[in-house]
Amino acid sequence: MPEMNQAKKLSRWSLTDASAVGHILVVRCGLCNTTRRFLPDDILKIRRDTTINRLKFICLKCNKRDYMDVTVYKPSSWEIGKLPIRRLADIKDVRTPVWRDETL
Numbered sequence: 001m002p003e004m005n006q007a008k009k010l011s012r013w014s015l016t017d018a019s020a021v022g023h024i025l026v027v028r029c030g031l032c033n034t035t036r037r038f039l040p041d042d043i044l045k046i047r048r049d050t051t052i053n054r055l056k057f058i059c060l061k062c063n064k065r066d067y068m069d070v071t072v073y074k075p076s077s078w079e080i081g082k083l084p085i086r087r088l089a090d091i092k093d094v095r096t097p098v099w100r101d102e103t104l
């Protein structure tokens with residue numbers, strides 16, 4: 001896809017669309033310059049479908065979200081088996097205590 005139309009296209013391109021054509025998500029933090037790749041199917045396991053431009057990531061290195069850039073990318077055949085990708089390993093249900101103040 002042409003670079004100029006990228007932002008426009010990502011506002012109409014959903015996780016399901018990306019999955020259907022074999023796109024992977026490329027998430028880059030502009031602050032600490034780290035790039036991580038994800039499979040759309042993994043993201044769809046933890047949230048409902050949305051367009052790529054609406055995805056919000058937090059950088060695990062600098063803990064900021066303001067510098068995150070998300071694009072899609074179709075790996076070439078020679079990259080299969082070589083491209084590092086972050087997979088969903090597990091989903092943990094975290095139990096959080098909720099407190100309220102009462103009178104004894």
Ligand SMILES: [Zn+2]
Nearest residue numbers: 029032059062
């Ligand atoms: Zn960062």
